[in-house]
Amino acid sequence: MQARELQCKIAGVGAWGSYFESWDALRALLQGAALPESKNKGPKPTVIPANERRRAPLSVRLAVESSFQASESANIAPETLACVFVSGLGDTDLTDYMCKTLASEYKELSPTKFHNSVHNAPAGYWTISTKTMKAANSVAGFEHCVSLTLLEAMIQCESENLPLIVTFYDAPVSPILQPLLLNQEAFAFSLIIYPMSHDVKGVAISATIQSNTESVWPRLQGNNQYLETLYTDNPSARILCLAELLCQQGNTQTSLRMPFSKGSSMSFRLCKA
Numbered sequence: 001m002q003a004r005e006l007q008c009k010i011a012g013v014g015a016w017g018s019y020f021e022s023w024d025a026l027r028a029l030l031q032g033a034a035l036p037e038s039k040n041k042g043p044k045p046t047v048i049p050a051n052e053r054r055r056a057p058l059s060v061r062l063a064v065e066s067s068f069q070a071s072e073s074a075n076i077a078p079e080t081l082a083c084v085f086v087s088g089l090g091d092t093d094l095t096d097y098m099c100k101t102l103a104s105e106y107k108e109l110s111p112t113k114f115h116n117s118v119h120n121a122p123a124g125y126w127t128i129s130t131k132t133m134k135a136a137n138s139v140a141g142f143e144h145c146v147s148l149t150l151l152e153a154m155i156q157c158e159s160e161n162l163p164l165i166v167t168f169y170d171a172p173v174s175p176i177l178q179p180l181l182l183n184q185e186a187f188a189f190s191l192i193i194y195p196m197s198h199d200v201k202g203v204a205i206s207a208t209i210q211s212n213t214e215s216v217w218p219r220l221q222g223n224n225q226y227l228e229t230l231y232t233d234n235p236s237a238r239i240l241c242l243a244e245l246l247c248q249q250g251n252t253q254t255s256l257r258m259p260f261s262k263g264s265s266m267s268f269r270l271c272k273a
Contacts, residue, residue: 009202012074012192014066062188063122070190088235168236215265
């Protein structure tokens with residue numbers, strides 16, 4: 001049976017990481033630019049009111065910052081967008097805090113920290129800050145979170161015939177979990193996608209699922225050790241293979257394949273709008 005093809009247009013991109021503060025800066029690194037001399041301290045998304053921003057954990061600030069960048073890049077009002085947010089690990093610092101507190105003699109949890117610990121907290125901060133009433137979805141999938149979320153977002157975009165924002169984010173892992181989870185870098189990446197039928201400028205991309213086809217994550221084409229480590233250790237940063245494909249448009253690389261689940265894979269290719 002022929003696999004059904006999903007199509008959409010990528011009309012805007014946002015990004016934030018330890019050595020880049022925008023999609024332009026990340027794209028330069030993917031294309032061979034040298035790393036800046038120092039790391040970024042952390043995003044301060046202006047769309048979140050100051051009082052709330054001070055209480056927002058890093059995972060929230062990462063997701064909201066890249067999302068707002070993407071909406072500005074696409075020149076679209078954020079309140080008009082449905083959203084799909086994903087983190088492979090969730091907020092491990094807050095998970096660690098709650099486990100320690102509940103295992104102690106004094107079990108009173110901070111209401112603010114408990115509020116921020118839920119997996120959909122970043123999507124909640126985004127929808128409240130932008131005052132959107134559109135649908136918000138939060139996905140988890142550990143090492144397969146990128147491919148699962150791309151499928152979710154593209155199906156929603158096509159079936160609802162509406163644009164939406166897709167945001168991938170993961171913060172460094174809590175020290176107690178580092179023997180199990182390697183990630184030591186902050187990362188966020190956002191895409192604004194439109195249905196192919198909409199008259200907007202964007203990079204057209206198609207996706208199909210192949211069953212009975214084992215796949216591994218493709219190697220990045222560049223030679224940047226920071227990006228390689230980020231790509232390997234941060235589950236959400238697996239989107240870098242698609243980011244690199246976007247950088248290659250017009251060159252020889254026009255497709256890639258990534259793992260989807262055990263025994264299946266997901267293929268992407270750039271196509272004509």
